[in-house]
Amino acid sequence: xxxxxxxxxxxxxxxxxSIDNHPESSDRLDDLAKRVQLNPHYVNRLFKNMYxxxxxxYRCAARIKRAKWMLCETDMAITDIALQLNFSxxxxxxxxxxREVGLSPQDYRKLNKKVES
Numbered sequence: 376x377x378x379x380x381x382x383x384x385x386x387x388x389x390x391x392x393s394i395d396n397h398p399e400s401s402d403r404l405d406d407l408a409k410r411v412q413l414n415p416h417y418v419n420r421l422f423k424n425m426y427x428x429x430x431x432x433y434r435c436a437a438r439i440k441r442a443k444w445m446l447c448e449t450d451m452a453i454t455d456i457a458l459q460l461n462f463s464x465x466x467x468x469x470x471x472x473x474r475e476v477g478l479s480p481q482d483y484r485k486l487n488k489k490v491e492s
Contacts, residue, residue, distance in 0.1 A: 379421055386411045387425050390418070391433065398437035399461045404430055439475045442468070446484040453480045 379387070390407055393400070407430065408415035423429045428436065438460045445456045457468030472480045 379425060383413075383421060384425065386413070387418075387422055390422065390430070391426060394430070394434050394437050398434060398441045399459060400434075401461050435471065435475070438462070439472060442472060442480065443476070443483065443487070446480055447487045453484075456480070 390411065393402075393407075404415045404419055408418045411418065419429050422433070426433055442456055442460055445451055445459075446453075449456075451459070453469070454465040457465045460468065462468035462471065469480055472478075472483070476483060478486070
């Protein structure tokens, strides 16, 4: 990994924390870059060097992680989960989930749903 100065490293941690805590946010790369007063392409390159993924893929992974939790821990409809996580449609969510996880959201829920006792 290339050297990243401590101030920029902290800025990148703030961006990652923001995405992890609010994966449903629709902030674009330009919005995130403005918030930290840096060029969007520069921020994305630094982020990828530090986290191994560009910001958009990191956000997708955070959304999928949250979706997995919601599928297992809630009884929300899959379409509602998709909308809450800011996917454009339920179909887009299902396709993305299956591409990333290897199972449809329905199948993932069936295999991983906590059994109430």
